[in-house]
Amino acid sequence: MGEVFAGRYELVDPIGRGGVGAVWRAWDHRRRRYVAAKVLQQSDAHSLLRFVREQALRIDHPHVLAPASWAADDDKVLFTMDLVGGGSLVHLVGDYGPLPPAFVCTLLDQLLAGLAAVHAEGVVHRDIKPANILLEATGTGRPRLRLSDFGIAMRLGEPRLTETNYVVGTPGYFAPEQLLGAEPDFPADLFAVGLVALYLLEGAKPDAKALIEHFSAHGTPGAPKGVPEPLWQVVAALVQPDPEARFRTATGARKALASAMELLPEPGPDDELIEIFDQLGPLPSGFGPEGPLRAAPSQGHDTVPKTGSAAPEALPGGAVPPGARTGPASGAIPPPPIPAVPPQSAPMSDTGSFHLPPPPPLQPQPQPPATPPASRAHPAPGHVPSYEPPHEPSPQVTPLAPQPPAFASTASYTARDVRVPPQPQPVARHRARRAQRRPGPPTKVAVPVLLLALLCFAVGFWALSRI
Secondary structure, three states, X not given: OXXXXXXXXXXXXXXXXXXXXXXXXXXXXXXXXXXXXXXXXOOOHHHHHHHHHHHOOOOOOOOEOOOOEEEEEOOEEEEEEOOOOOOEHHHHHHHHOOOOHHHHHHHHHHHHHHHHHHHHOOEEOOOOOHHHEEEOXXXXXXXXXXXXXXXXXXXXXXXXXXXXXXXXXXXXXXXXXXXOOOOOOHHHHHHHHHHHHHHHHHOOOOOHHHHHHHHHHHOOOOOOOOOOHHHHHHHHHHOOOOHHHOOOOHHHHHHHHHHHHHOOOOOOOOOOOOOEOOOOOOOOOOEEOOEEOOOOOOOOXXXXXXXXXXXXXXXHHHOOOHHHOOOOOOOOOOOOOOOOOOOOOOOOOOOOOOOOOOOOXXXXXXXXXXXXXXXXXXXXXXXXXXXXXXXXXXXXXXXXXXXXXXXXXXXXXXXXXXXXXXXXXXXXXXXXXHHHOOOOOOHHHHHHHHHHHHHHHHHHHHHHHHO
């Protein structure tokens, strides 16, 4: 079993690594499902402040993977989010290379929708790149994208955690104004979205520096090979070096993309079918789809003592088929029926506690059967007679004898015939008598109180007469 964090999250296996922590697959014992847990590696003040900023984001959108909860245990902290198994855009391009334009438009539309929700909360992501854009394992169905990793995100107007001459982010996806020290803003995120679009269309990381120089020297170039012109116009507007020439909002870019998608040709039958596989490895030993596997209860006390060879299989009621018994020679008297085995205790629950079984029903003590008459015939060893339930009355056993059970250790637990009838009537009479003879205050207390009350009354009357 894995390490249980803060009494709730059981770490299973590492599935990734970020800038400030490692990402684990973990089992949430409270919600009983697998989640992704990001564990902070460093505990210095700078990393903790970034951690607090990231876990404080609560953006509920189908295309945003924001933190859902957090926990702390001694000097360790983590936050959790949904477990996404389809890998990132890096895995997808690594499997297929350049993607079809129509498929790219679907991914871009979802990315811009999630980014619009992030910007609506006043948050700048600052680290949009293919590795931070995850996919659900949808197979050949419609893809579902999730924007993740808000480790360096910040709200507009919040103080920066880096020095003035430093830039935080991933090289190759910086906007030109970021390199010049400008404050983070929404158009910088849109520039990174344009670079991600080129990555998907060309199957390789674009050269952002050469692209900026070409745009600055020659203006907007023509569409690259294999990229439809309507889609290129949207991508070119996203990667303009001048932030004033870009789309100002993700919603505006999404509207332009929707218009471009209407002008794209329909996918042909020869187009490659894109399938998004499950990139997570199998669960390690000790874990299953429903969580940690509990050890099976010991089987040492579940068997019946053997007499001879293999133990026969018990039928309902604890009896054994006559033909299935194995014992001495064929002419010997069959052994008496084996009494019913008491029910075993329930297995341990998921929380480590044990369920107590109900008390066993009161059963008469079985008496050893009398020796059968000599004229009674016994079946041959090779013949298996049909089983008939033993309903015949036995002279040695009294069905419901009022005698105490033979098991002394459970006598107090199963003796249901001994009952003490309640006696509410004497208690009621006692309470009534006690209520009738409730005494008043003693004379030594009552007389001074009455004299004091009369004195107060006289003084009050005298004061009223003086007015």
